[in-house]
Amino acid sequence: MGHLSYEESKKKVFQGLILLGAVTLVEVGLSLFGKGYIISGVEDYTWIAYVVGLGLIVLSLYKAYFIIYEFMHMRYEAKGLALSVLLPTLLLVWAIIAFFQEGGSWKDRRDQIKEKDAEPAQEQGMLPDDVYRIDNLG
Amino acid sequence: MATTDTVVEHEVHDEKELWSGAKEPFKASYGKLMMWYFLLSDAFTFAGFLIAYGSLRFSSPTWPVPDFVFKTHPFGDSELPLIFVTVMSFLLIISSVTMVRGVQEGHRNNIRGVVFWMLLTILGGIGFLSCQAWEWNNLIGTEHMTVTRNPFGTHTEAGVYLNEDGTESSEVFEAGASYLIHKAGGHGHGGDHGADAGHGGDDSHGADDHSGGHDDGHGADATAAGDFEGHVVDQQGFIHRKYKVTEGPDAGVVKSEEFGPKAFGALFFFITGFHGFHVFSGVVFLIIIMLNAGSGLYVARDNGHEMVEKIGLYWHFVDLVWVFVFLVFYLL
Numbered sequence: 001m002g003h004l005s006y007e008e009s010k011k012k013v014f015q016g017l018i019l020l021g022a023v024t025l026v027e028v029g030l031s032l033f034g035k036g037y038i039i040s041g042v043e044d045y046t047w048i049a050y051v052v053g054l055g056l057i058v059l060s061l062y063k064a065y066f067i068i069y070e071f072m073h074m075r076y077e078a079k080g081l082a083l084s085v086l087l088p089t090l091l092l093v094w095a096i097i098a099f100f101q102e103g104g105s106w107k108d109r110r111d112q113i114k115e116k117d118a119e120p121a122q123e124q125g126m127l128p129d130d131v132y133r134i135d136n137l138g
Numbered sequence: 139m140a141t142t143d144t145v146v147e148h149e150v151h152d153e154k155e156l157w158s159g160a161k162e163p164f165k166a167s168y169g170k171l172m173m174w175y176f177l178l179s180d181a182f183t184f185a186g187f188l189i190a191y192g193s194l195r196f197s198s199p200t201w202p203v204p205d206f207v208f209k210t211h212p213f214g215d216s217e218l219p220l221i222f223v224t225v226m227s228f229l230l231i232i233s234s235v236t237m238v239r240g241v242q243e244g245h246r247n248n249i250r251g252v253v254f255w256m257l258l259t260i261l262g263g264i265g266f267l268s269c270q271a272w273e274w275n276n277l278i279g280t281e282h283m284t285v286t287r288n289p290f291g292t293h294t295e296a297g298v299y300l301n302e303d304g305t306e307s308s309e310v311f312e313a314g315a316s317y318l319i320h321k322a323g324g325h326g327h328g329g330d331h332g333a334d335a336g337h338g339g340d341d342s343h344g345a346d347d348h349s350g351g352h353d354d355g356h357g358a359d360a361t362a363a364g365d366f367e368g369h370v371v372d373q374q375g376f377i378h379r380k381y382k383v384t385e386g387p388d389a390g391v392v393k394s395e396e397f398g399p400k401a402f403g404a405l406f407f408f409i410t411g412f413h414g415f416h417v418f419s420g421v422v423f424l425i426i427i428m429l430n431a432g433s434g435l436y437v438a439r440d441n442g443h444e445m446v447e448k449i450g451l452y453w454h455f456v457d458l459v460w461v462f463v464f465l466v467f468y469l470l
Binding site: 073104 | 148163164165166171174175177178181182185188189192193194196197198199219221224227228231232234235237238239242246293343415429447450451454457458461465468469470
């Protein structure tokens, strides 16, 4: 790395190790917390699951940013190169998150259909059978 | 290395000149640029897999709970959810750090340093592969999970397990409780364990056969295929415990445990297998490049050991993919 001295670069690398290790431990702790291992009963609240999920995604994206920018040296690359790689990658991340939500939506639709199937047929609004007899038309 | 230590000799005055040929518009060598774009294409492949995983998982009525499935680990009897995969994550993170040190030494043309740090990276990679191999062996050999069979299930309604004589036992569970279908005559999920702490209800296990031989302590009938009072044994020898539903529209009905969603096995083995294949090929390339570096080949090329940097990019990509696989499979 031409921008930092050798000694500074070495130090930064090990700081990176501590940082990534710490973030990983926080992620695991957060995941176990969301499942109720640290405070029991937490797993019954759906809003906590969403907050924990969001937190995990944010932490993982931060790890990804750190690995790409520092370890893979993207910070020092030309802007064109960085954008040509990062923009498609961000779109991919968006696609992954979108399809997680899509899967949830499929399940909800399926459950909704099952519910509706179970309901008794409504008579209201239906025309009486004899309306369609040929002598009754017009 | 074109972007760091050398001085730019020729000032480029406008964009047209930069892009008119025989220049490096992105100030990176051909090899490095192509490595970035290869990694981008690989990211698309993995994203495809993760999208398949996400849409299948969240559209399934139930899905195996990761901290229930992944709580075994080598060297010990205790069950610690997610500890093993956390260790695997650390192995890859550490190997990424050693890789960066190797690249730094390469910039100074320090051959011994390059070889040393790359060796550590290789060891980290081999360690990761060994852990993954243990995990696979555990799931396939002990838990009998395959690409088409998933013995980890989740209850969708509350119920109570039946005893061997058909009466209701004291083992009650709520909807959302996890269970593991055992195979007759084999070892179960890390031995006897009681209530799954902090989880919807008791986790259960079938007729655990801990002795190696035929006498399983439940009587000789428990292992043959058939419909028994407290459980059903299928043609492949799996024990599906019977339970009576206690709530909901099916209350009072006796059902038997079913296998969990099939997709789980296929997705798990394909995605971790594909990633493991990348780690393996990465280790092979690391060995080759380390040996080349050791011979002084890259000093002769005088590009600041750019080859080491390129394989470093690949290795960090492998680590990065693991960050997301780890997140999606084990944490969420």
